[in-house]
Amino acid sequence: MTEVSLSQVVKRYGQLEVVHAIDLEIRHSEFVVLVGPSGCGKSTTLRMIAGLEEISGGTIKIGDKVVNKLAPRDRNISMVFQNYALYPHMTVRDNLGFGLKIAKHPESEIQNRVEEAAEILGLGMLMDRLPAALSGGQRQRVAMGRAIVRNPDVFLFDEPLSNLDAKLRVQMRTEIKKLHKRVNNTIVYVTHDQVEAMTLADRIVIMRDGHIEQVGTPLEVFDHPVNTFVASFIGSPPMNQLEGKVVDGGKSGLQITLADNILIPVPKRSKNRVSVGQDITVGIRPDDLTPVGHGMKEDGETVSFDLTVSISEPLGTETILFSSIGAKEVQGKMLNPRPIELDERLTFNLAMDRVHLFDAASGQNVLGDANG
């Protein structure tokens, strides 16, 4: 059983603290993905788990062993480095087999496992080349192969697909998923591609500036972002965020005024969480803002208003519609698309049961962490 647990882990470089007392429990054979903007401390966290960075505070456990002072080689991990870190003087074959050779596996077994990894990663033709003679994407695949030929307790992947072309990336994503299914090791995976995060993760960890903002399954973080940062980070195209204010609508209950005199009711589940006069950021996923007759679910509570479409981006099965409310640009989605004329005015349905309300001052979801 290989859980990985971080408690109150801090990383400082001199005076500069880059990871602030994070807590994270990773279960056995769980696939956890760390996402966040560049410089938020994803690699640092991963490297602390690997033992390549000393931790400045807190405890890291792998299995039931505290590994704070343990050398990387005693942690039984394998890692794909963000910058590949291939051995420049070894051929691809030797790069792949090096870890096994050091662990003194028999020659024939090394050969089999190296061939197998090369097969999965499409490196067959490159086995006798030196890293200097490989493209970025090829190097990245070698780095990947070097990790997967071994059978460690924990895999650590630092943006292992960032340099591959779109097609190869999708293919590799599938391979990683298959690998996980087959070997069932614990995986910690860093990416800033949120599609990768959503498709691979059992749970996603969203980081910002050395803090963990939210941990949850892909659907949890998508459906219940705890704050505006998570909301804008997960989902593509990103969630629309509109400034509004809670007003007392008399008989119709609490309402929120948006720019352009658009009024929407406060959803029932949020009724007791907001107060009159409160500044609110209203989060609307493009999927939930659809022209009448072109949405997915049109049952449930909806609000309709007219918007002028300034730009449309047809993607085939759907079209992204750009419009604006007040000065803010908003994006909507049109399913079963039809051609749109320039500056066409359309009536949009807003699916109220999926609208997110955030306190404008703190950015926190008014529902807190509750799943409701």
Add this chain to the structure above:
Amino acid sequence: MSVMTNIKRKLFSEQATPYVLLLPAVIMILIVVLFPLIFSLYTSFTGYKLTRPDTLFKLVGFRNYVRIFGDWDFWVAFFRTVGFLAVVINLEFLLGLGIALLINKITWGQRTMRTIMMFPMMFSPILVGFQFKFIFNDNVGILNNALQGLGITEAAIPWLVDGWLAMGAIAFAEIWMSTSIFAILLLAGLFAMPKDPLEAAQVDGCNAWQTFRHITLPFLMPFAYIAMTIRSLDVARAYDVVDTMTGGGPAGRTELLWTLIARTGYDSANMGMANAMAYVSIILSIAFTYYFFSKLVAARRYMGGAL
């Protein structure tokens, strides 16, 4: 008229410019390097004796070469030089590597250490020779004085009188003088070394020795080969230190190629013969240089042109 303009046009055409500009340098090199080389090559086929200038024109064919190839003393000096070179270069490499690794580890005073390390290289080899001659002198040398003063030995050790000890003393002087070439080049290699393959090796399960053996050392070898090329040329021509410390003695037991050549050329005035030996020793130097250079080229491939 038309011929002149033609030449002029060729001379000032764009393709010709680099050659025209290089011409003075090429001419100088020909005069300074090539002419003496050809001249000495020529004399190696004559019975030229410094005391009898007319012998310069007495061609003897390959007789000088035949004579030295049959000369026991020459071959002894030849193989002593090869052995000396092998021992000195390997020890310098090991010591230089050790020093470079240590200096790479310290965080404070690194620059100062690097500068101090250069000191031995700044001395003239003759000075180094005299310095060690006094250190190793069996009567007044400080080494024997120290050993006897501390009661480690009873009698004086004949450092420069015994053949093997003298060879060791000379090797010591060479090593003292030039280990820093290895140390500095290897240190430069360590500074240039990327850190992430080291990290990858740690994750792949290497301990400190394995990381050094499989990652650091292969990366440093090109730097070592450069130093070895330089030093093999130096040591194959070793003369000053040997001449000042032992003069090739006792009884020729520290005679290396170049002390033998100098003795043949100047003491015995046998310039033709000396030049023939010199040409054989040049072949030795070329062989070593070629060997290390091909090693270097092979090692450079993975550096991706970084060197």
